Amino acid sequence: MSNLADFNSQLTITVIGTGAWGSTLANLARAKGHRVRVWSRRSGDCLQTALAKADMVISAVSMKGVRAIAEQVQQAEVPSQTIFVTATKGLDPDSGSEQQLPLLPSQIWQAAFPSHPVVVLSGPNLSKEIQQGLPAATVVASDDMAAAETVQFALSSSSFRIYTNPDTLGVELGGTLKNVIAIAVGTCDGLQLGANAKAALVTRGLAEIIRVGTHWGAKPETFYGLSGLGDLLATCNSSLSRNYQIGYGLAQGKKLDEVLAQIEGTAEGVNTTQVLVKLAAQQGISMPISHQVDCLLRSEITPEAAVEALMLRDYKPEVH
Template sequence: MQNNSNSKARTLASNLTVVVIGAGAWGTTLAKLADAGGHEVRLWSRRSGDRLQPLLEGADIVVSAVSMKGVRTTVEQVRQAGVAPHTIFVTATKGLDPDSGSPEQLPLLPSQLWQTAFPAHPVVVLSGPNLSKEIQQGLPAATVVASQDIPSAEIVQLALSSPSFRIYTNPDILGVELGGTLKNVIAIAVGTCDGLQLGTNAKAALVTRGLAEIIRVGTCWGARPETFYGLAGLGDLLATCNSPLSRNYQVGYGLAQGKSLEQVLAQLEGTAEGINTTQVLVKLASQQGIPVPISHQVDRLLQNKITPQAAVEALMLRDYKPEMEEREVES
């Protein structure tokens, strides 16, 4: 069955028209991957002033690589322009919608915004340890495409794969999307740790407990725990927490150097999605009674309510407890 599915996907994934929305570093990288695969690629920037509708005509795949704050506007622009009935949507945005979420309702993720607007179309999430500058240099990397429609995920897998960019499929769209989103908060904390030169032991502890925090939130929200041990969870966390190329890491590092958040952002190339994600996550986790100690300290740090040194001290002075909580053991 798998071979038949792959064979059909290979047939459907040849000579595609791929529209990439968002001409930043990641959108440009994905456009180059599609072009290298021999597909017709159309790249659109929201700032270009060009009309979107002509670019969407006949599109087989539409890739959204815009920042979280631009997703709602982009979805509406695409909805108004219209797409072909067979179009597959791919979202490569990592964030939580700030205009949704309550104790009774989870915050909307980018894929959910796309799926709500286009209920008859398959939506695929692309997420993993993908530093765009390294991929542009041709260095080896891997990622995950997740969807409830696996045949569509397989088409995207084949359309964007290259000898140096390996793509895996996963049916847990929620877990893959949350893994890529929540790790940005932990990356800010780890950047702070490195900026304070607290050493490898402290960093290892922070990354490990950060993963536990991600799993705790993700499973409470309905994701599969095993997804967070894969590329879109642990893999993405390790890449983001170990590279100065990570914008979220740079935020934490800059704050630890005594810079204000405004100064850090002024020097940043692109958007650090972890800042918005932290605010939305901490608010909702508090309402739902989900312990997020690392995210809580990151939130206080971003709001200038605490110094980097005091944030680390607050984490180290927490009550003693077992490493594995009951909920984590059960999952």
């Protein structure tokens, strides 16, 4: 199969990860008539069998599992034309320095499979809504536009619209960094601070995302698209968001471990906050909201004190 073969052809698609997002993507692929296999480390199935003759491999595992899964797939035989699609939003905690961005999921997959195209899928995609057939849109980004278009046509439907974007870094960072802001917004709502405070927090949060994203080389306009502002709005306005639930729970006086135990699946914002704040401090990037979220997650500050710290910052122009 060439990347730009017959877009109506039936593909063999392997989905790695059986959580809510992996299951949703598998269902989207099945609805388009593709041959779909689903695999996870817990299933006990043979990975080599799941990967046999795969035209596309979609990874929908948590950030902490990406490196191990990529290494495991490396040990199997993967067809030379296979496209890898990553649907994970997070930062690798075991990489990054004062000069270097921590690795993103796509970079881990690309390092493992340098001769294969890697595509990032990211956007305002609450899996429960998509499972209900409600309309949604997302973005696929890659250095290989032919591969991105193959994924676009393979998963698009009348209720799930997919756009392409060549800014892989920006698309992936937008979906990753908004999880930190979602924790802050959940805290804001949990404290019942009102619509004005929430609007200010989301807006300044977007500015923070753009600041770090452009510092690391992404295009600023990408963050105003679906994978940036779109994902931020969806995550900050729905109780279905796991990261929003964390902030809301902390504002109710619950401990982080207690909140995490009540959430289905992985809230990537916790790990992302820790990695992001450390790197931002090393590189001199101002991220006041993320810093307060980090202090809150570490139980170094109360939700009320975190809000007060943001409101009492020095006066400055909005744009500078």
